[in-house]
Amino acid sequence: MRIENHPILIFDRGKILSFFFNGEVIKGYEGESIAAALHAAGIKVLSHSHELHHPRGLFCAIGNCSSCLMVVDGQPNVRVCVEKLREGMRVETQKGKGCLTQ
Amino acid sequence: MRETEVLVVGGGPAGMVAAIEAAERGAKVVLTERDDRLGGQLIKQTHKFFGSQKQYAGSRGIDISKLLEEKLSNNPNIEILTETTVLGIYEDGVVTMEGANKHLKLKPKRTILATGASEKFLPFANNDLPGIYGAGAVQTLMNVYGVTPGQRVLMVGAGNIGLIVSYQLMQSGVEVAAIIDAAPKIGGYLVHASKIRRAGVPIFTSHTILNAYGQEFVEGAIVASLDDKWQPILGTEKDLAVDVICLAVGLSPLTELCWQAGCEMKYIPEFGGYVPRKNEFLETTVPGVYVCGDAGGVEEASAAMVEGRVAGISVAASLGFGLNIVQDLEAALKDLDQLRSGPAGEKILKGLEKLFARGKQHVS
Numbered sequence: 001m002r003i004e005n006h007p008i009l010i011f012d013r014g015k016i017l018s019f020f021f022n023g024e025v026i027k028g029y030e031g032e033s034i035a036a037a038l039h040a041a042g043i044k045v046l047s048h049s050h051e052l053h054h055p056r057g058l059f060c061a062i063g064n065c066s067s068c069l070m071v072v073d074g075q076p077n078v079r080v081c082v083e084k085l086r087e088g089m090r091v092e093t094q095k096g097k098g099c100l101t102q
Numbered sequence: 103m104r105e106t107e108v109l110v111v112g113g114g115p116a117g118m119v120a121a122i123e124a125a126e127r128g129a130k131v132v133l134t135e136r137d138d139r140l141g142g143q144l145i146k147q148t149h150k151f152f153g154s155q156k157q158y159a160g161s162r163g164i165d166i167s168k169l170l171e172e173k174l175s176n177n178p179n180i181e182i183l184t185e186t187t188v189l190g191i192y193e194d195g196v197v198t199m200e201g202a203n204k205h206l207k208l209k210p211k212r213t214i215l216a217t218g219a220s221e222k223f224l225p226f227a228n229n230d231l232p233g234i235y236g237a238g239a240v241q242t243l244m245n246v247y248g249v250t251p252g253q254r255v256l257m258v259g260a261g262n263i264g265l266i267v268s269y270q271l272m273q274s275g276v277e278v279a280a281i282i283d284a285a286p287k288i289g290g291y292l293v294h295a296s297k298i299r300r301a302g303v304p305i306f307t308s309h310t311i312l313n314a315y316g317q318e319f320v321e322g323a324i325v326a327s328l329d330d331k332w333q334p335i336l337g338t339e340k341d342l343a344v345d346v347i348c349l350a351v352g353l354s355p356l357t358e359l360c361w362q363a364g365c366e367m368k369y370i371p372e373f374g375g376y377v378p379r380k381n382e383f384l385e386t387t388v389p390g391v392y393v394c395g396d397a398g399g400v401e402e403a404s405a406a407m408v409e410g411r412v413a414g415i416s417v418a419a420s421l422g423f424g425l426n427i428v429q430d431l432e433a434a435l436k437d438l439d440q441l442r443s444g445p446a447g448e449k450i451l452k453g454l455e456k457l458f459a460r461g462k463q464h465v466s
Binding site: 040064 | 136137138148162164220221223230231232233234235236238239242243244245246247248249250251253273274275318319356
């Protein structure tokens with residue numbers, strides 16, 4: 001959910017952008033991370049563990065922990081917690097460790 | 103190859119101050135930051151800082167960050183490289199980095215490592231469910247992007263970070279179901295704790311989380327009381343319906359570059375893990391490589407800024423810059439002592455004692 005009224009902060013959001021999450025159109029704001037936009041849209045499951053395929057979400061949100069790796073515009077293993085949103089971006093759930101010949 | 107006098111790795115509170123102090127004395131400084139903006143964790147600190155006026159007490163972290171950024175960008179001796187990740191420090195002192203999809207090489211005369219810290223994790227069943235976030239991640243989501251992490255939160259950890267982030271959650275309209283801490287006492291300042299308690303949030307000390315549950319993401323958590331041997335007491339389990347579990351269980355110094363540079367490392371529990379050995383001027387055992395802020399031992403932002411001052415003045419002095427170096431350095435060291443003189447500084451002083459156990463050294 002987006003915070004609209006905050007006692008201290010004013011959220012100066014950028015312009016509205018559209019991007020794709022597994023083919024579905026989602027809206028976010030310029031300047032925010034992919035993970036923040038997905039979270040605001042209620043999407044918390046970002047990846048799955050390699051062995052047991054447990055759902056995984058973000059954990060650190062600053063690019064340290066690799067819990068949020070996704071395929072972005074065909075490129076696997078993108079840390080969506082620090083990758084900024086761009087218009088028309090294709091964000092997809094990654095299966096396995098990722099392939100480079102897409 | 104490109105050369106510079108000083109390289110500062112990390113644009114958080116410690117690194118920003120270190121860069122300013124060195125540059126103000128005349129040194130040419132390159133400051134790198136992996137994020138697209140400077141400030142480090144200050145950019146999500148909406149609370150007012152404690153400590154003395156000199157360390158910006160009474161100011162909010164977000165405002166301190168803006169102030170330092172202004173000083174940095176107004177100084178012609180400083181070049182700022184954002185979205186630049188330092189990758190390696192080679193034996194000849196060459197530092198490699200990735201920025202703007204390019205591989206860069208730089209040969210600095212002095213390197214200050216101000217890489218900060220990362221959040222600790224906690225072992226419990228289903229701790230990998232989405233909805234289990236580090237306290238810093240919760241702050242990033244809500245204070246940087248204005249997105250709430252969920253509707254109802256269990257906070258694990260009643261230290262200052264756990265208490266402050268709980269309050270920030272409430273300011274964002276998120277319910278905090280409870281704060282738990284395994285210790286028998288609240289670790290953070292009591293002024294924060296009572297503010298939260300007055301708002302109706304229970305703080306359960308001597309409590310731990312046994313497991314999280316949920317299908318695709320967190321739907322609840324089971325917590326239980328601990329006995330005096332830190333073991334869960336059967337029959338005391340409580341089931342909390344929450345969609346977020348926030349872990350505020352401490353930080354570990356980010357020391358990859360210290361290890362890589364060959365710094366002698368020492369395990370100091372009070373500092374959150376392995377840290378480089380250093381002298382009081384913050385130079386590590388590798389000549390010319392300095393450390394400041396959380397990377398050298400987890401403390402807090404005010405201390406990180408004063409350490410940045412010490413490191414910045416020290417490198418400037420070692421390069422022959424500055425007029426009143428001795429007085430400036432003494433003043434900075436005195437401020438650091440003062441910051442650590444209260445009860446909150448006891449742990450840090452104990453850690454320092456262990457770190458300096460083999461005696462003090464001097465700047466080479």
